[in-house]
Amino acid sequence: MNKRPTLSLKAKPAPAKKTQPGGKAGPRPGARPNSGTAEPRERKPVVQPAPLDQAPAPAGAAGTPWNTDAIRRHAPPRATGGKPAPAASTPRRAEPSGLRASHHRDLKPALQTDFKAALKPDSLAFALLGAATAVVQVRGGMALPQALAGVFATVDAAPQGRGAIQDIAYRAMRQLGRSDALVTAMAPKAPEPLVAALLVCALPLMQADTAGAMPYEAFTVVDQAVTAAGSHPDTARAKGMVNALLRRFLRERDALLATAALQPVARWNYPQWWIDAAVTAYPQDWQRILAAGDEAPPLTLRVNPRKGTVEDYLAQLADAGIAAERIGPQAVRLARPMGVHLIPGFDAGLVSVQDAGAQLAAPLLDVQDGMRVLDACAAPGGKTCHILELADADVTALDADPRRLARVGENLERLQLRATLQAAEAQAWTDESGYDRILADVPCTASGIVRRHPDIRWLRRKGDALQLATLSGEILDNLWQMLRPNGKLLFVTCSLWPQESEAQAAAFAVRNRATRLDAPGQLLPVGGAEQDHDGLFYALFQKEA
Numbered sequence: 001m002n003k004r005p006t007l008s009l010k011a012k013p014a015p016a017k018k019t020q021p022g023g024k025a026g027p028r029p030g031a032r033p034n035s036g037t038a039e040p041r042e043r044k045p046v047v048q049p050a051p052l053d054q055a056p057a058p059a060g061a062a063g064t065p066w067n068t069d070a071i072r073r074h075a076p077p078r079a080t081g082g083k084p085a086p087a088a089s090t091p092r093r094a095e096p097s098g099l100r101a102s103h104h105r106d107l108k109p110a111l112q113t114d115f116k117a118a119l120k121p122d123s124l125a126f127a128l129l130g131a132a133t134a135v136v137q138v139r140g141g142m143a144l145p146q147a148l149a150g151v152f153a154t155v156d157a158a159p160q161g162r163g164a165i166q167d168i169a170y171r172a173m174r175q176l177g178r179s180d181a182l183v184t185a186m187a188p189k190a191p192e193p194l195v196a197a198l199l200v201c202a203l204p205l206m207q208a209d210t211a212g213a214m215p216y217e218a219f220t221v222v223d224q225a226v227t228a229a230g231s232h233p234d235t236a237r238a239k240g241m242v243n244a245l246l247r248r249f250l251r252e253r254d255a256l257l258a259t260a261a262l263q264p265v266a267r268w269n270y271p272q273w274w275i276d277a278a279v280t281a282y283p284q285d286w287q288r289i290l291a292a293g294d295e296a297p298p299l300t301l302r303v304n305p306r307k308g309t310v311e312d313y314l315a316q317l318a319d320a321g322i323a324a325e326r327i328g329p330q331a332v333r334l335a336r337p338m339g340v341h342l343i344p345g346f347d348a349g350l351v352s353v354q355d356a357g358a359q360l361a362a363p364l365l366d367v368q369d370g371m372r373v374l375d376a377c378a379a380p381g382g383k384t385c386h387i388l389e390l391a392d393a394d395v396t397a398l399d400a401d402p403r404r405l406a407r408v409g410e411n412l413e414r415l416q417l418r419a420t421l422q423a424a425e426a427q428a429w430t431d432e433s434g435y436d437r438i439l440a441d442v443p444c445t446a447s448g449i450v451r452r453h454p455d456i457r458w459l460r461r462k463g464d465a466l467q468l469a470t471l472s473g474e475i476l477d478n479l480w481q482m483l484r485p486n487g488k489l490l491f492v493t494c495s496l497w498p499q500e501s502e503a504q505a506a507a508f509a510v511r512n513r514a515t516r517l518d519a520p521g522q523l524l525p526v527g528g529a530e531q532d533h534d535g536l537f538y539a540l541f542q543k544e545a
């Protein structure tokens with residue numbers, strides 16, 4: 001007989017939740033998911049910093065209720081990352097990553113609600129169950145940040161516990177292809193969704209990370225995964241199976257991993273269509289690109305020249321005992337990620353969190369004092385703020401999502417900068433006065449920033465790039481009408497797919513007879529000592545005088 005945990009119908013007081021206008025949770029279609037956010041580095045679970053686009057989850061009250069009802073009610077986003085609203089209102093299913101036929105099942109999250117799991121909030125079992133709950137939501141089509149927000153809204157966990165949940169969930173996304181293949185190889189039949197999620201959260205913790213370190217002692221992971229399974233009505237019956245499967249993995253690890261690695265999805269941890277698209281677009285570099293996307297991202301800062309020099313800031317970090325190095329004109333990479341409010345000078349506007357590649361945009365736009373500038377897809381405002389750090393310009397920051405636009409306001413305020421905020425769709429917005437400079441950081445698949453958002457690869461579909469390219473083409477054509485003679489327009493994506501980037505730029509130039517100026521073009525994602533940036537695309541155009 002299955003022993004059910006304590007049932008409780010008492011709802012936890014609702015904490016502040018981020019929702020879309022209209023009550024939807026998750027990013028607006030076309031939003032780059034939490035662009036510029038830092039994510040806990042591998043190894044030790046740490047608290048996720050919440051820069052620019054991500055506020056820390058509210059701390060809960062005392063106790064450890066685990067009420068999954070609110071998670072179930074947490075509506076999935078219309079799409080993640082940069083996707084226009086799909087026709088159907090149903091959530092997308094995350095890509096099954098190479099499951100054999102007998103292991104396919106409807107991945108619709110179906111979690112038992114209203115009960116208290118008797119788990120200590122600082123235990124690994126608690127973190128595993130929280131992460132697994134988020135993974136089930138991602139399988140159901142929800143972006144991971146929103147899934148985690150749903151979990152954090154329903155559990156009472158200290159920052160350390162939330163950091164651990166987040167760390168485990170991000171690892172699970174990075175290794176989902178391999179973990180699914182391992183579960184498929186070892187499980188006699190497809191496990192229930194939450195059981196499968198628990199397994200794909202536990203398995204990465206039993207393998208050395210990219211730096212060669214074991215995150216946890218393997219037997220501890222087995223023990224805690226079994227405890228987590230036993231604590232939840234949806235998994236309690238599978239406790240023995242979880243135990244047997246994880247122990248078998250320990251015994252046969254090398255052979256199982258070697259067999260799994262024969263499947264591309266398990267070897268690279270991307271859906272097959274994504275691997276195929278990378279091979280087609282980058283026949284020489286696809287392996288390097290895919291591997292870069294599986295790395296944990298660095299926490300890179302942009303030093304605000306209005307507040308000090310990079311040299312001074314590095315000295316300030318050294319005084320605080322924080323290891324860091326300069327990796328760009330204004331870019332400083334921290335050796336270890338940390339919560340943004342712990343970063344020296346962050347709250348006072350000395351620095352912002354921004355990838356080194358994204359820091360190229362504002363200088364490329366070549367804004368001079370007094371110019372009229374339109375940042376047409378501005379939220380959360382990383383590039384808007386950078387432009388204003390470099391010049392006293394008259395900037396309009398426009399975004400279709402009013403809630404995301406509010407983040408631009410918050411960032412301007414922290415940096416003591418001013419811009420006009422405009423909620424509007426860039427493909428329809430008009431301003432007859434015109435602009436000297438226009439930044440079009442258009443909605444895209446975000447395929448170049450998967451190291452920061454490892455869930456994206458499992459949520460996207462093959463046709464997304466083309467669909468988004470249609471929207472961004474309309475945006476570019478409309479913006480071009482507002483560019484003054486001699487003015488410059490910078491087209492940016494965080495995509496790797498040529499349909500959204502180079503092909504779009506080339507077609508735009510022909511359509512509008514735009515002169516193309518020097519710009520980096522496609523930057524492939526890279527992480528290392530010399531260079532470290534996301535995958536981005538830059539094309540710069542000038543209008544005839």
Ligand SMILES: C[S@@+](CC[C@H](N)C(=O)[O-])C[C@H]1O[C@@H](n2cnc3c(N)ncnc32)[C@H](O)[C@@H]1O
Pocket residue numbers: 028029030031032035376377378379380381382383384398399400401404424425426427441442443444475
């Ligand atoms: C790639 S993000 C922009 C990141 C931003 N430039 C930064 O550096 O922080 C794309 C933005 O486009 C917005 N967006 C999506 N569709 C849009 C549209 N039709 N018009 C204007 N903005 C749109 C999204 O809400 C999202 O904030």
